[in-house]
Each structure stands twice: as structure tokens, then as C-alpha cells.
Amino acid sequence: MTTSVSTAGTEPGEYAHLVALQHRYAQLAANDPQRPQVREALINGYLPVADHLARRFAGRGEPLEDLIQVATIGLIHAVDRFEPGRGANFFSFAVPTITGELRRYFRDHGWSTRVPRALKDLHVAIRSGQMQLSQQLGRAPRPSEIADRLGIPTSKVIEGLQAGDAYRSSSLDELLGDQGTATVGECIGDLDNELAAIEDREALRPLLAQLSPRERTILALRFFRQLTQTQIAEQVGISQMHVSRVLRQALAFLQERINCPD
Amino acid sequence: MGRAAGGAEPTGVTEVHTVASAVAIPVIGTVAVDVAARADFDLDSIDDLRMAVDNACARLVRLAACNATLSCSFSVRLERIEVTAEVEVNDMVDPLPRGSFGWWIMRCLTDEVSAVVLPGEPGQHGRVCILLIKHALTTGLW
Numbered sequence: 162m163t164t165s166v167s168t169a170g171t172e173p174g175e176y177a178h179l180v181a182l183q184h185r186y187a188q189l190a191a192n193d194p195q196r197p198q199v200r201e202a203l204i205n206g207y208l209p210v211a212d213h214l215a216r217r218f219a220g221r222g223e224p225l226e227d228l229i230q231v232a233t234i235g236l237i238h239a240v241d242r243f244e245p246g247r248g249a250n251f252f253s254f255a256v257p258t259i260t261g262e263l264r265r266y267f268r269d270h271g272w273s274t275r276v277p278r279a280l281k282d283l284h285v286a287i288r289s290g291q292m293q294l295s296q297q298l299g300r301a302p303r304p305s306e307i308a309d310r311l312g313i314p315t316s317k318v319i320e321g322l323q324a325g326d327a328y329r330s331s332s333l334d335e336l337l338g339d340q341g342t343a344t345v346g347e348c349i350g351d352l353d354n355e356l357a358a359i360e361d362r363e364a365l366r367p368l369l370a371q372l373s374p375r376e377r378t379i380l381a382l383r384f385f386r387q388l389t390q391t392q393i394a395e396q397v398g399i400s401q402m403h404v405s406r407v408l409r410q411a412l413a414f415l416q417e418r419i420n421c422p423d
Numbered sequence: 424m425g426r427a428a429g430g431a432e433p434t435g436v437t438e439v440h441t442v443a444s445a446v447a448i449p450v451i452g453t454v455a456v457d458v459a460a461r462a463d464f465d466l467d468s469i470d471d472l473r474m475a476v477d478n479a480c481a482r483l484v485r486l487a488a489c490n491a492t493l494s495c496s497f498s499v500r501l502e503r504i505e506v507t508a509e510v511e512v513n514d515m516v517d518p519l520p521r522g523s524f525g526w527w528i529m530r531c532l533t534d535e536v537s538a539v540v541l542p543g544e545p546g547q548h549g550r551v552c553i554l555l556i557k558h559a560l561t562t563g564l565w
Binding site for chain 2: 291300301302303304305315318319322323358359360361362364365383384387389390391401405408409412415416419
């Protein structure tokens with residue numbers, strides 16, 4: 162058993178003890194009386210993972226408690242279906258299983274705001290114009306510049322940008338594409354110098370550690386390296402809208418907790 | 424809101440008065456986006472302004488006295504928008520203590536930020552006010 166544990170050595174430290182339990186669970190016969198108990202211990206042990214993933218979907222019109230329940234169901238599926246003998250680690254199996262469950266939940270609830278088709282098309286045109294112009298200009302374009310590019314009135318661009326707020330909620334897949342795949346370094350070590358200017362940095366540090374590597378990177382690039390959203394989008398390889406969304410979520414998370422430390 | 428829709432009017436003032444409650448913040452944020460987009464700010468500056476206004480309002484709502492009104496005004500100047508957000512409070516508290524994380528964020532999102540605490544007349548609420556200035560086409564660096 163110990164040898165197989167080492168193949169899964171990439172589990173985060175706080176869950177290391179569960180790896181052994183996972184193997185034990187896999188080896189128990191289907192009718193073993195210990196099974197329910199071990200299963201429960203696994204589910205409870207990994208609960209913070211479900212909780213964390215559920216929180217990433219918060220603020221999208223569904224109550225957090227419901228999201229945590231849905232994520233927990235995903236976790237239970239993951240615990241039941243995971244086969245440690247195959248060499249993969251539990252997280253690489255559980256995270257997609259849980260987020261898949263959450264995604265399905267949103268889909269089934271028809272949660273995204275309905276925006277007329279023409280407005281959606283306009284929005285897509287604006288965003289692609291924005292990307293081209295950003296590359297050409299080396300900065301974010303103005304609405305009038307997008308209007309010129311698309312050959313439409315500026316007022317149409319403004320209308321389309323506003324539709325974007327409703328529309329952006331439906332690009333959930335974009336949000337989920339980023340699980341743990343920060344393309345720029347984690348920055349948290351480098352952050353220390355820059356944090357020196359902030360008096361409540363001691364309270365901030367553990368909160369920053371709770372963000373995903375990508376959230377932390379984007380936050381650091383915006384608020385410590387002082388890059389614009391467009392520059393960050395280019396560096397990280399995602400859209401400016403996506404950068405905006407990550408920043409807003411991460412800020413909301415930090416501000417809420419730094420104000421109420423409990 | 425006294426502005427014509429769709430025009431690239433260079434100056435003007437837009438005011439929003441709401442209950443000082445978290446539910447009003449997205450509305451104020453949407454107004455901020457609209458004002459900045461009509462002033463032809465670049466998309467980064469528009470989004471920065473929105474985040475800054477959201478942040479300022481969230482801070483004020485937290486300090487607001489019972490039944491207080493949150494008042495925001497957006498003044499469009501040449502390549503610059505000035506925002507004031509204010510609310511009645513019971514306690515005179517600096518909403519953006521220098522050196523706090525909140526202050527740091529606001530500093531990065533805007534070109535100028537300051538907070539004013541105005542004591543009330545005897546028997547009346549005092550007011551706390553956050554003032555922001557955002558230029559078009561800047562990175563937020565001072």
C-alpha cells in the first residue's frame with residue numbers, strides 16, 4: 162500500500178492522510194461493514210474541496226448553500242467512482258467531477274439572463290473588435306474606436322457593452338477553464354515586497370493564499386504590478402472580460418473577509 | 424439622470440440617489456459604466472471606474488446610518504470623470520484609512536482618491552464622502 166501511496170504524492174499536504182484511506186476504501190469488499198464508515202470519513206475529509214469549488218460559483222444568482230450541496234453530491238460521486246489503482250491523483254478526478262456537477266446544476270436551472278439574439282451577436286462582434294484593436298493599439302480601445310472598426314454608431318457599441326453584463330454570465334465554461342492552470346508564476350513569494358505598503362498585510366496574506374494560483378496572479382499583476390486589464394489579458398492568454406471577472410470575484414472575496422476576520 | 428442617450432456630450436453631471444443598501448450598488452455601478460462609456464473612456468478605464476465605484480459604495484453602505492441615502496454624482500470633464508459618493512453616518516469613521524488594503528485598491532483603480540468626514544450639526548447625522556477622479560487612458564499608476 163505504501164508504494165501506491167507515493168504514486169499519488171502530489172496531493173496537497175492537508176489531504177495526505179486521506180490518500181491512504183482512499184486505498185483502503187478501494188480494497189474493501191462491496192459488502193464490508195467498514196465501507197460506509199470509511200466512505201463517510203473520505204467525504205467529510207474532502208468536504209473543504211467541495212466547499213471551495215462551490216464558492217467559486219457564488220454570486221451567480223444561486224444561493225451558496227445550494228451550491229455547496231450540489232458540490233457535495235459531486236464529491237460523493239467522485240469518492241465512489243475514483244480508482245486509486247489507476248495512478249491518477251484524487252484531485253485531478255474530483256475537481257472536474259464536482260465542477261461538472263455544478264455546471265450541470267446551472268444549466269438545468271436556466272439561470273443565465275435571457276438576452277435577445279441580435280444583442281448577443283452585437284456583443285460578440287464588439288468583443289472581437291475589442292481584441293483586435295487592443296493588439297493594434299497596445300491598450301484597450303474606446304467605444305468610438307470599436308464603432309469605427311465595426312462601422313456602427315457608438316451608441317450601438319455602448320448598448321452592446323451593457324448587454325455584456327448579462328451575457329458574460331453565460332460564459333461559465335470560460336470561468337471553469339482555469340482550474341489550477343496559472344500560466345504566469347504564482348507571484349505570492351514576490352508579493353512580499355509590494356505588500357509592504359499595505360498595513361493590514363498580515364490579515365491579507367492568509368486570504369491571498371486561499372485564492373487559486375490564477376486569481377492570485379491576476380490580482381498581483383493588476384494591483385501590485387499595475388498592469389492594465391488588457392495587458393494582463395494578453396500575458397495570461399484570456400480575454401479582458403475574463404480578467405475583469407476574476408478581479409471582481411477575488412476582490413469581493415478579500416474585502417468581505419478582511420473586514421470581518423472571523 | 425439628465426443626459427441624452429447616445430451622444431458624445433463632453434461634459435455633464437449625473438446624479439443617483441438610492442437607499443444606502445448593498446442592493447443599490449450594482450445599479451450605481453451600471454450608471455458608472457454608462458457615464459464612462461458615453462464619455463468614450465477606453466474599456467479598461469471604464470471597468471476600473473466601475474470597480475472603484477462599487478468599492479466606494481460598499482464601504483459607505485457599511486458605515487451608513489439607518490435609513491440613510493447614498494448619493495453619487497458623476498461629473499464628466501475633458502478625459503476625466505469626477506465621482507463623489509456620500510452617505511449619512513452615525514460615527515465619524517475614515518472609510519479609506521491610508522495604508523489599508525481598501526485604500527490601496529482604490530489608489531490602483533483611480534487617479535485620485537480621497538475621503539472626507541463631515542461632522543453634522545448638533546442633533547443631525549454627519550456625512551462621509553469618498554471622492555474619486557478617473558482619467559481615460561491611464562494605467563492607474565500615480
